[in-house]
Amino acid sequence: MIVECSNPEGRNEAIDQAVDALRNGQIVVLPTDTVYGVGADAFDDVAVAMVLAAKRRGREMPPPVLVPHARTVDGLATKVPMYAKILMRRFWPGPLTLVLRAQQSLMWDLGDTNGTVALRMPDDEIALALLEKVGPMAVTSANLTGQPAATTAQEAQGQLTGAVEVYLDGGVRTNSAASTIVDCTGDEPVILRHGALSGDTMREVLGTTALHDEPVVEDPEEDESHNGETETADSETAEMAALDDSTGADSTEAALNLDHGARLIGSVRDSGVAFRRGALTELYPVGSGRE
Secondary structure, eight states, rough: OOOEEESHHHHHHHHHHHHHHHTTTTOOEEEEESEEEEEEEOOHHHOOOHHHHHTTTTTTSOOOOHHHHHHHHGHHHHOHHOOOOOOHHOOOSSEEEEEEOOOTTEEEEEEEETTEEEEEOOOOOOHHHHHHHHOOOEESSOOOSSSOOOOSSSHHHHHHGGGSSEEOOOOOOOOOOOOOOEEESSSSEEEEESSSOOHHHHHHHHSOOOBBOOOOOOHHHHHHHHHOOOOHHHHHHHHHHHOOTTOOHHHHHHHTTEESSOTTTTTTSSSOOOOEOOOOOOOOOTEEEEE
């Protein structure tokens, strides 16, 4: 069911319909500050699984979580570094997704998150009004995985059909620039994906805190000669360059699939920064006599 909410007069009633659907364990489509997203109550495990099923995707790519306020982060994440709080204060609401360590006591199941959660506060009146009433939502792009992002409620309905209970129609969303994703689980922040918010803009407010750019991912075809994996360069590019939604969800979800204890390329000390699997190659492995 598509519900008009672009006009302020009928917006509250439309949002209330979406709230009722979410509280009844259904999933909804909502506009954001870029394109349309499909989401569920982040604490409803079955509904979150319905979101993944609607997109035809598995647990290995968990959805990010949208929040109504920066203060909501305290209940969802732990050991939040000061630099992350600075970024939130300066750039939220806006196109910035922060990967933080999740509170271990949370009763939710977003998928295979490796103990992290990707959080963002969108800069959109309709999305924020909905989040104010229902709290944190697990939201990903309102399209089938691999298909174009939906810029209208009608486009979203064309792809997701009956999987969604309520489609909030907020008009056309044309800003397809994905959010910038920053890993905030270490001593220093690392850009996992460049997006609408530039690294230089963030550096202006971080002072002496170093902001690292994402390391270059090795050529998967070259990696195939080392470990026998059959993944092709095209499939790797498709997975890692999926910039198709408001939350940065598709590549955020890929970014959450991290290995810990890796080293920054070119670093002279262990950084503790998390890298995607396969993102680091040791030219001279320990024990080779050439390290």
